[in-house]
Amino acid sequence: MDEIEELGPAEIREYEGTKLSSVDDFRENSIKGPQQVDIESYQLKVNGLVENPKNYTYGEVIDSYQHYKKLVTLDCVEGWSVDILWEGV
Structure with a gap:
C-alpha cells in the first residue's frame, strides 16, 4: 500500500468566479x-x-x-485593497 502524503494548508484563490487576493496581501496593522x-x-x-x-x-x-x-473587498485609506472571503457563524 502506498504511503499517504499529508498536504499543507491550501489557499482559496477564486470563489464563485471572483478572483481572491492572497492571504499574504491582507495587511495586519x-x-x-x-x-x-x-x-x-x-x-x-x-x-x-x-x-x-x-x-x-x-x-x-x-x-x-x-x-x-461573504466575499468582501476591503479598501484601505493607505491605498491598498484586497478581495477576501470571510467565513463565520
Whole structure:
C-alpha cells in the first residue's frame, strides 16, 4: 500500500468566479498583531440587558449555528485593497 502524503494548508484563490487576493496581501496593522483563540477555554458570553444570559463554548458556537460566507473587498485609506472571503457563524 502506498504511503499517504499529508498536504499543507491550501489557499482559496477564486470563489464563485471572483478572483481572491492572497492571504499574504491582507495587511495586519493592529498593535498586538494577529490574535489567537484558545478553543479549549473560549467562552462566548451573552449577558447584560438580555432576558436569558447564556455562555457558549467554542464548539457550541461552531456546531450550533449556521455558517456564512461573504466575499468582501476591503479598501484601505493607505491605498491598498484586497478581495477576501470571510467565513463565520
